[in-house]
Amino acid sequence: MSRANEMFELVHSDVWGPTIESFKGYKYFVTFVDDFSRVTWIYLLKFKSEVVDVFKDFHTLVMTQFSTKLKILISDNDTEYMSQKMTQYLASHGILHQSSCVGTPQQNGVAEHKNRDLLEKTRALIIQMHVPKSFWSQGVLSATYIINRLPIQVLFFKSPLEVLQKQSPDVSHLKVFGCICFVHIQASNHDKLDPRAAKCIFLGYSLTKKGYKCYKYPHSRKLFISRDVQFEETFPYYGEISQQTSSKDIFPLPYPTPADTVSPSTLPPATSNTPHQPLMCPQVQRASVKLFQNLKKIMNTLNSMQILVAVSLCLLQELLLAQGLLILLWLILRVIP
Numbered sequence: 001m002s003r004a005n006e007m008f009e010l011v012h013s014d015v016w017g018p019t020i021e022s023f024k025g026y027k028y029f030v031t032f033v034d035d036f037s038r039v040t041w042i043y044l045l046k047f048k049s050e051v052v053d054v055f056k057d058f059h060t061l062v063m064t065q066f067s068t069k070l071k072i073l074i075s076d077n078d079t080e081y082m083s084q085k086m087t088q089y090l091a092s093h094g095i096l097h098q099s100s101c102v103g104t105p106q107q108n109g110v111a112e113h114k115n116r117d118l119l120e121k122t123r124a125l126i127i128q129m130h131v132p133k134s135f136w137s138q139g140v141l142s143a144t145y146i147i148n149r150l151p152i153q154v155l156f157f158k159s160p161l162e163v164l165q166k167q168s169p170d171v172s173h174l175k176v177f178g179c180i181c182f183v184h185i186q187a188s189n190h191d192k193l194d195p196r197a198a199k200c201i202f203l204g205y206s207l208t209k210k211g212y213k214c215y216k217y218p219h220s221r222k223l224f225i226s227r228d229v230q231f232e233e234t235f236p237y238y239g240e241i242s243q244q245t246s247s248k249d250i251f252p253l254p255y256p257t258p259a260d261t262v263s264p265s266t267l268p269p270a271t272s273n274t275p276h277q278p279l280m281c282p283q284v285q286r287a288s289v290k291l292f293q294n295l296k297k298i299m300n301t302l303n304s305m306q307i308l309v310a311v312s313l314c315l316l317q318e319l320l321l322a323q324g325l326l327i328l329l330w331l332i333l334r335v336i337p
Helices: 047-065 082-092 105-129 132-148 158-167 241-250 282-298 303-317 322-335
Strands: 011-014 028-034 040-045 072-075 096-099 179-185 199-204 212-214 222-226 231-234
Touching: 028 105, 028 132, 028 212, 028 303, 040 047, 040 105, 040 132, 047 082, 047 179, 072 105, 082 096, 082 322, 105 132, 132 199, 179 212, 179 222, 199 231
Parallel strands: 011 072, 072 096
Antiparallel strands: 011 028, 028 040, 179 199, 179 231, 199 212, 212 222
16 A cells, blocks of 8 residues: 555554563553654553553544544554454444455564664663663663654655654753663652762653653662653663673682681781781782792702792792782892892
C-alpha cells in the first residue's frame, strides 16, 4: 500500500520480545507507528495477551487527543493480533485489519524497521553508560522519546513530532541516559544536618509531567520524577566495570591474605633513637629478606662489579622498584671506594 495522505489513516504495529525481565517485570513491548507522521507510540508489556487492552488505550487516545478515527491497522499474523477479542473490537469500530502472510515479515516492514531502530538506539544508550540490562525498558522508552524528535529522510528531514504538532520540538532538555544525577530533597524530608540532594541514575523523561525519571539505587530502589535535578553527564552511574576488571587482570596488585597480615602487636616498638620506617606489605618483606640472604652468599665469592650486576638482576626479577633502587644505591656506596 502507498503512503497515507492523512493522520492515522494507516497505523503499523508489531510486538517485540520476550527478553530478560526488566526491574518492573516487563518482557515485551508493542509499537504503533503512524504512517503519515511516523510518530511512534510504545507500550511495555508483561504478557503478549495484553496487546488487545493496550490497543484499546491507543485507539481511545487517538480519538480523544486528535479528534480523528483510525482507519487501517497493519500487523503481522501473530496470535495476539488474530485473536477473537481483537477481531471483534476492530470490527465493532470499523477498523480494517491488514496482516502479513506467513514467513513474510517484510510486508510489515515499517513496524519491523522501527523496532530494529529502537533496539539499536537502546543498545547504544545502555552500552555507552554501562547501564545494567534490567533497565532496558526505560532505555527503549528513552529511545522512542528521542526518535520522535529526530529528523528523518522520509519526512524530508523533518522530525515526526514536527509533522504531528506543526512545530519543531524542543530538544534543549535532553540529557545523557544512565548518567549521575543529583535530585534535590524537599525540606520536609530532611533535618538541618542531612544531605540536600540524593545521588541517582537518570533513566529518561516523563510524558505526563515536566520532570526527569530518576532511580535511587540501592537505598530505596524507587523510580520517581523530579524537576530539581543536576546532571553529571560525563560520569556514568555504574562506572566502567568491564575496564576495572580487565585492568586488575593486566596489572595485578599484591593483595595480602589473612595469614600474611602483620598484626600491630608484632611490630617492634618505635623509640626516639630508631628512625621511623615505612610499613611494607608481607610480600615485599619476604622478598627483601630472601634477597639479602642471596646477596650474603654471593658477596664472599664475587668481586665488586659482579656483585653490582647480580644485585641488579635480582632487583629486576623481584620487581621491587623503589625498595630495590634504595638497596642498589646502598651497595654502590659500600662496595665502590
